Amino acid sequence: MKKVTLNGSFPMIRAAVMGPVVRALDASGANCDALLEAFGMSRKLLSNPYEILPLTRYVAAFERAAEVLGEPLLGLRLGSELQVTELGPAGLVFLSSPTLNAAVRKFSLALASWQNTTTCELLRDGEWPVWTYQIANPQIWPRRQDAEYSLSTMCHMIRAVRGAAWNPVEVHFEHAAPADIKPYARIFRVPVRFQQPFNGVILRPSDLDAPLKSADTQMARMMERHATDLIARDAVPHSIADQVRDLVTRRLAHEKLIVADIAKDLGLSHRSLQRHLAEAGTSVRQIVREERQRSVEGLLERDGLTNAAIARAVGYADATVLWRATRNWKKQ
Template sequence: MLQPLLSPAPLNAQSASNCGVLSAAANGLDGFIVQHGGDLDQVFGRAGIDPEQLLHPTLSLPLPNYCKVLEEAARQTACDNFGLHYGQQFQPQALGLLGYIGLCSATLEEALINFAKAFPFHQHSTLIQLVDQGECYRFDYQVRHGAINERRQDAELTMGMATNLVRHVLGRDWAPREVTFEHAQPENWQEHREAFQTDIRFGQACNTLLIPKHDLAARTMPGSDPMLLMLIKDAIRQLGESAHEVSLLDQARQAIAATLHLGEPVLEDIAQTLGLSGWTLQRRLREHRMSFTQLVDQIRQQSAMTHLKQQRLSVTQLATALGYSETSAFSRAFKRWFGISPKQWRSAADS
């Protein structure tokens, strides 16, 4: 079984002062938009963002507005791969607390672990995890906010940020073994291959980087600073103490959603991710008048509606993403939920 080094970040794990994404994530965005011929007032106005907020990296931007400003920038500048190019030049130190917890770590491996662990306090409503796959680590990222349908530019930006953390140590020529994106293949997809210098797969269940472990072995961070790292971790610990309490049900939902693409969810595996026994998880779910099977069914139903609306995956791809071994099994489940087939539901939603 694949082992996450970190439990999936709770969807609403956030500090009281950060209800979205810290504005450090938009460092230099205004200049980058202008550089590409965009109209700042128009882009920020349509996204509902006050440019003054970008001057204060610890202020919080609503996540839907942040994703929208990137999509608007791509449209307004006529640069379809805006997020990809913005991410290529985005260096770790520009991310503030999140970047420096990686830069101050002792080794590159520790930097990736610390980066993933700190991410929930940088951005909420987001899956972030580092999974040990034997020869490689898999870095997973996916925005999971119900109000956000367009998030391609953010995904490409974030994959670039994570790649640049590794390249900070290994150099600009380093390449992950593979990169996947959940969105459909864009017209100028060759630019993605050039940016990451590896194979790219689109229309997948999650945005991921596959990082060979041998690239990380004994690689020290050039800016390692144990004292500063301790202070940063202490600040994050304080954020954690003031974070909103997350219910077990919410944690279970995210753990299931994060592993659906691997196949049929197993009770014992999900329980282990949450630090519980299978029996304890069953008992806790019963307190919510919910069985494990019902919870999996509920998550699949919600995910199916979201993906069918977004038009990114075919019915066959969606069946695989939801953990079904056969498309026919997904179609039967969908008809049980809604009384019609997935294709009929998608056609009705489009009309």
């Protein structure tokens, strides 16, 4: 079974995954907008479920949300309440597959269309099959909420197609055990082990071969194709300079671009990022300028756009700042 990892790409995830977190914050009356802003996000940005977010920010925002809500088991709860369709093509592939074996395998592959830099696979080497999930970048830590959300979601999905009475054999987590582990027993209804080599759901061999009533062969094929197209469309170039350019293009209108933040989103130190770009004969500042200039030139060709609208679209405060920038570009 091929592991779902996209080496060479900056860690990313689709904006749809923030939906449950936003709903939890709103339901509690917490200041959701302030939390989103602290991590370079907004409701407008998240309104497009296919928008790409840095995985580092999502994981950190999830951890912060649990702190704000005073709910250390937030990920565990949200995974058990999730609408499977919120997982995009991966969720629909799972629901429409003919057997649980096919559902888990196809889901693991399709998940790469929703997030990358993740190892996700179904192992059947030993007596007990195990579905494993782990963010491949060790620098993204802590990540307890994401891990507990992911395993809770998998058990929730299996119960959706096998019945509410279904239970795994065991559940494993890579992080240390919290002070109170009773809620884990209530959610998973089996032994839960902590400080394991990976996050995993242990299954029975007989679980995997049973047919699923929700099977839909045509839907499964369509969603697999959709996932493949998304992976190909949003594949991030392997060159560090091209990865920076891609990230800058995506974030230009949404946030202030800071070198340290870009480096963190790419999983690099500030110094390493600067060194890679210098070797390529460029810099973050130069890439931002080039991408702004390219975007402005394209926007100027559209009818009906004011200079103020163009300025906002490329991250400038107003039309005056845009005018100064375009004047400087002409001098260079």
